[in-house]
Amino acid sequence: MKFRDDIYIWITAVANLLAIYFALFIAPAEVELGELVRVFYFHLPGAITTYIMLVLSAATAIAYLIKKDRRLDAFSQSCAILGLVYGMITLIGGSIWAKATWGVYWNWDPRETTTLILWLAYLGYCFLRMSVENLERRASVSAVYNILAVLTVPLSYLSFILWPSLHPRLSADGEFGLTSTMIQALIMNIFAGILFTGWLMRKAYKVQLRNDELQLKRVEAIQNAD
Amino acid sequence: MPIEPIFVLTLTWVSLIVTALWLRKRGIDIEKSLEEIED
Numbered sequence: 001m002k003f004r005d006d007i008y009i010w011i012t013a014v015a016n017l018l019a020i021y022f023a024l025f026i027a028p029a030e031v032e033l034g035e036l037v038r039v040f041y042f043h044l045p046g047a048i049t050t051y052i053m054l055v056l057s058a059a060t061a062i063a064y065l066i067k068k069d070r071r072l073d074a075f076s077q078s079c080a081i082l083g084l085v086y087g088m089i090t091l092i093g094g095s096i097w098a099k100a101t102w103g104v105y106w107n108w109d110p111r112e113t114t115t116l117i118l119w120l121a122y123l124g125y126c127f128l129r130m131s132v133e134n135l136e137r138r139a140s141v142s143a144v145y146n147i148l149a150v151l152t153v154p155l156s157y158l159s160f161i162l163w164p165s166l167h168p169r170l171s172a173d174g175e176f177g178l179t180s181t182m183i184q185a186l187i188m189n190i191f192a193g194i195l196f197t198g199w200l201m202r203k204a205y206k207v208q209l210r211n212d213e214l215q216l217k218r219v220e221a222i223q224n225a226d
Numbered sequence: 227m228p229i230e231p232i233f234v235l236t237l238t239w240v241s242l243i244v245t246a247l248w249l250r251k252r253g254i255d256i257e258k259s260l261e262e263i264e265d
Contacts (some may be wrong), residue, residue: 024231038231042238085245093234100230200246207253214256217263 005199012195019185019192027185030178034166039097040168040183045193047115052152053083053197054122058150060137061143070212073139077148078204080125082197087119102166110159111167118152125149135215 023041030037057079064072095105132138
């Protein structure tokens with residue numbers, strides 16, 4: 001069956017509009033955070049997507065090192081770029097929330113700091129890829145780097161367990177308890193976000209594959225000219 | 227309702243739409259370059 005891009009994007013748009021409506025108007029205010037809890041419905045899906053994309057990127061980097069398939073490298077890079085975009089959204093969105101709840105945009109909280117380290121590690125990944133011209137070499141070097149960089153994901157995730165942190169947590173003994181409507185709003189936003197990420201991912205992967213083809217043809221053209 | 231949820235929502239969607247447009251532009255540029263090389 002052929003993939004229908006138009007139908008997929010319409011379903012994604014409807015899912016996202018419903019999720020946004022639910023988060024802004026249906027989900028109730030939280031006891032301590034009040035209406036500010038609504039930031040959480042957009043902030044957490046972004047953070048989850050960042051982790052998913054970066055873990056997926058590292059997993060395909062490992063697969064590339066085993067199979068040496070160019071498509072795996074293209075997939076890995078596409079995941080890393082989207083992880084970087086979602087990471088930026090998470091960091092900036094988080095600091096807006098921090099300003100509203102803690103009174104400052106940035107206070108070097110362990111979660112903030114480790115997520116910034118994660119983001120910088122993947123920014124380095126992108127610069128590394130830009131600095132190596134040979135396709136095979138670029139794919140291998142960046143795959144090894146990626147496997148090391150992904151260690152920042154558990155570091156960021158576990159940071160508030162490892163160090164004292166102000167960051168809200170969703171545990172039973174944590175600062176916030178969610179009602180069933182809040183959980184519904186959260187799940188809807190995570191699901192809708194993943195749908196859109198899937199669409200973006202497909203675009204990014206196709207562009208990356210074509211870019212690799214272009215580079216191969218350029219090398220061929222130079223060799224033929226010689 | 228405070229303005230922060232709207233800020234974060236706007237930031238999220240503007241970033242994602244800019245990413246989608248950047249991918250589209252990059253795709254078009256790559257296709258053009260491929261055509262030029264094939265010619």
